[in-house]
Amino acid sequence: MPPAVPARRPGLTHGPAAIDRPTVSFELFPPRTPEATAQLWTTVQRLAAVRPDFISVTYGASGSTRATTRELVRRLLAETSVLPIAHLTCVGATRSELVTVIEEFLDEGVRTFLALRGDPPVGAADWRPHPGGLSRASELVELLREVEAARCGSSASQALRGAAHKLSVAVAAFPTGHPGPGSPAERRGRDLQALLAKQRAGADFAITQVFFDPATYTDLLRDARALGITIPILAGVIPTTDPGRLLRVEELTGVPVPADLLARLLAADDEDERRRVGLRASIDVANAVLDAGAPGLHVYTFNRHRDALALVEGTGLCDAAPDGPSDPIARPHDLEPQGAP
Numbered sequence: 001m002p003p004a005v006p007a008r009r010p011g012l013t014h015g016p017a018a019i020d021r022p023t024v025s026f027e028l029f030p031p032r033t034p035e036a037t038a039q040l041w042t043t044v045q046r047l048a049a050v051r052p053d054f055i056s057v058t059y060g061a062s063g064s065t066r067a068t069t070r071e072l073v074r075r076l077l078a079e080t081s082v083l084p085i086a087h088l089t090c091v092g093a094t095r096s097e098l099v100t101v102i103e104e105f106l107d108e109g110v111r112t113f114l115a116l117r118g119d120p121p122v123g124a125a126d127w128r129p130h131p132g133g134l135s136r137a138s139e140l141v142e143l144l145r146e147v148e149a150a151r152c153g154s155s156a157s158q159a160l161r162g163a164a165h166k167l168s169v170a171v172a173a174f175p176t177g178h179p180g181p182g183s184p185a186e187r188r189g190r191d192l193q194a195l196l197a198k199q200r201a202g203a204d205f206a207i208t209q210v211f212f213d214p215a216t217y218t219d220l221l222r223d224a225r226a227l228g229i230t231i232p233i234l235a236g237v238i239p240t241t242d243p244g245r246l247l248r249v250e251e252l253t254g255v256p257v258p259a260d261l262l263a264r265l266l267a268a269d270d271e272d273e274r275r276r277v278g279l280r281a282s283i284d285v286a287n288a289v290l291d292a293g294a295p296g297l298h299v300y301t302f303n304r305h306r307d308a309l310a311l312v313e314g315t316g317l318c319d320a321a322p323d324g325p326s327d328p329i330a331r332p333h334d335l336e337p338q339g340a341p
Contacts, residue, residue, distance in 0.1 A: 021317065022290055022294065022295055022296040022297065022317060023053040023054075023234065023295060023296030023297070024050070024052045024053055024296060024297055024299075024312055024317050024318060025052050025053050025054045025055065025056065025085075025234070025296065025297070025298045025299070026047050026052055026055050026056070026298070026299050026301050026308060027055070027056045027057075027058065027236075027298060027299070027300050027301060028040065028043070028044070028055060028056070028057055028058070028072065028301060028303055029057070029058040029302075029303060030057065030058070030068035030069050030071070030072050031068065031072075031303070032068075036303075039303070040072075040303050041075075042305075043301070043303055043304060043305040044076070044080065044082075046305040046309065047082075047301070047305050047308070047309070048080045048081070048082050050309060050312065050318040050319065051318075052082060053083065053296065054082065054083040054084065054085050054112065055076060055082050055083070055084055055085070056084070056085035056086075056087060056114055056170075056207075056298070057069050057072050057073050057076070057084060057085070057086060057087060058087050059086075059087035059088060059089050059116070059118070069086065069087065070086075070104070070105070070108075072084075073086045073105070073108070073110060074108055077108065077109050077110070083111075083112060084110065084112070085112045085113065085114050085170060086105050086110050086112070086113050086114070087113070087114045087116060088101065088102070088105075088113050088114065088115055088116065088140060088144075089116045089117065089118030089140075090116075090117050090118050090129065090130070090133055090134040090135065090136070090137070090139070090140055091117075091118035091119070091130070092130055092133075093130055093133055094130060094131070094132035094133050095132060095133060095134060095143065096132075097133075098133070098134065098140070098143060099143065099147055102143070102144060102147045103147060103151075106147070106148070106151065111165050111166070111167055111168060112167075112168040112169075112170065113144055113167075113168075113169050113170065114169075114170045114171070114172070114207065115137050115140040115141045115144060115169055115170070115171055115198070115203070116137055116140070116171070116172055117134075117135075117136050117137045117140070136194070136197070137171055137172070137194070137198055138194070138197040138198045138200070138201040139201070141169050141171065141198055141201035141202050141203050142201045142202065144167065144169050144202075145167070145169070145201070145202045148162060148167045168204045168205075169202060169203050169204055170203065170204065170205050170206065170207055170234075171195070171198040171203040171205075171206050171207075172206065172207060172208075172209060173191070173195050173206040173207065173208045173209070173220065173224070173233055174188075174191045174208070174209050175208050175209065175211045175216040175217050175219070175220040176188075176209070176211060176216055176254075176255050177190075177191050178190075178191050178209075178254075188223075192223055192224060192227055192229070193227075195224060195229055196227055196228065196229050199229055199230070199231050203231055204231060205231050205232040205233070205234060205295075206231055206232070206233045206234065207233075207234045207236050207298045208220065208233060208234065208235055208236040208298075209236055209253060209255065210236055210237070210238045210249060210253060210255055210300060211235075211236075211237075211255060211285075212240070212255070212257065212258050212261065212285065213258070213285075214285055214288035214289050214292065217235050217289045217292070217294065218289070218292045220233065221233055221292075221293075221294075232295045232296075233294075233295070234294070234295060234296050234297070234298045235286070235289045235290075235294040235296070235297055235298065236298045236299075236300060237282060237285060237286050237289075237297055237298070237299055237300070237311065238282065238299070238300045239278065239279060239282050239299070239301075239307035239308055239310070239311045240261060240265075240278040240279075240281045240282045241265075241274065241275045241278030241279060241282075241307050242265075242274075242278070243257075243262055243265045243266055243274075245302065246261075246262065246265075247262075261278075261281055264277050264281075265277055265278055275307070278307075279307060279310055279311060279314065282311050283311055283314035283315060286311060286312075286314070286315045287314075287315055290315060290317075297311075297312065297315065297317065299311060299312060
């Protein structure tokens with residue numbers, strides 16, 4: 001028999017009552033200008049109002065936003081009750097430099113990380129590890145565990161803190177396969193093996209890259225379980241309301257936008273109609289994977305709350321989105337690529 005689908009009770013994110021509904025979480029990327037910083041904090045407040053399980057903060061295409069990532073995570077810790085997840089990549093750092101970054105995050109109170117290999121630096125033809133650095137996400141998971149173990153072994157106080165607030169490590173999963181050499185089946189096989197290695201290294205759960213077909217997620221889940229991957233795999237979803245944004249996502253991730261969806265968006269009479277068409281499509285995808293047993297939804301927000309909240313509200317996982325002015329449309333160049341396995 002298929003697993004029971006958790007009841008979707010809005011607004012319950014903490015305590016025993018939270019166990020009977022899927023999780024809700026969001027992704028943000030660090031702002032690049034003072035104006036964007038002010039705008040982003042409005043988005044943070046609107047997202048925090050629906051009491052998400054966590055908010056993740058990206059690390060930039062090649063580790064380029066390291067300082068602003070840390071500043072945003074620090075502010076989430078200081079000014080909200082939301083659990084922040086700090087992205088961390090292997091790009092542009094030696095092993096000892098990564099240890100320093102991890103220690104600094106831990107000193108600031110971060111207890112959850114998303115460990116990614118990261119994408120090649122801008123202008124690089126392919127991925128090459130930094131001399132003295134790490135070459136894959138599973139090694140970064142191992143390093144996070146090693147640093148935490150060393151801290152807990154350094155004193156009884158650290159051990160007590162570690163026991164009370166356990167370190168959690170998330171990783172990426174790629175439903176359609178990560179771009180690279182070989183056939184789609186070969187790429188998918190490599191990605192599943194990479195996910196298995198990340199689980200063995202100590203990953204607690206995975207978040208998928210964007211996908212547009214619910215079957216892509218359910219096929220990934222089936223194949224992962226057959227391989228012995230048991231960690232929860234959170235469904236990463238996107239509000240499909242802006243055709244320009246979707247084409248940029250396709251360019252960055254290699255995940256093709258369905259031609260029929262793109263055609264319907266482009267044929268819409270105005271922005272309101274385009275938004276209705278796009279939200280209906282993304283809500284249908286989200287509901288389909290939830291009905292198939294997805295443990296939760298992780299919404300790629302593009303630093304805009306309106307459509308992200310409307311998507312989650314459409315699944316019944318949160319109360320009506322707080323009233324407020326419409327978001328400006330996120331421009332395609334605002335987007336950050338997803339990290340590689």
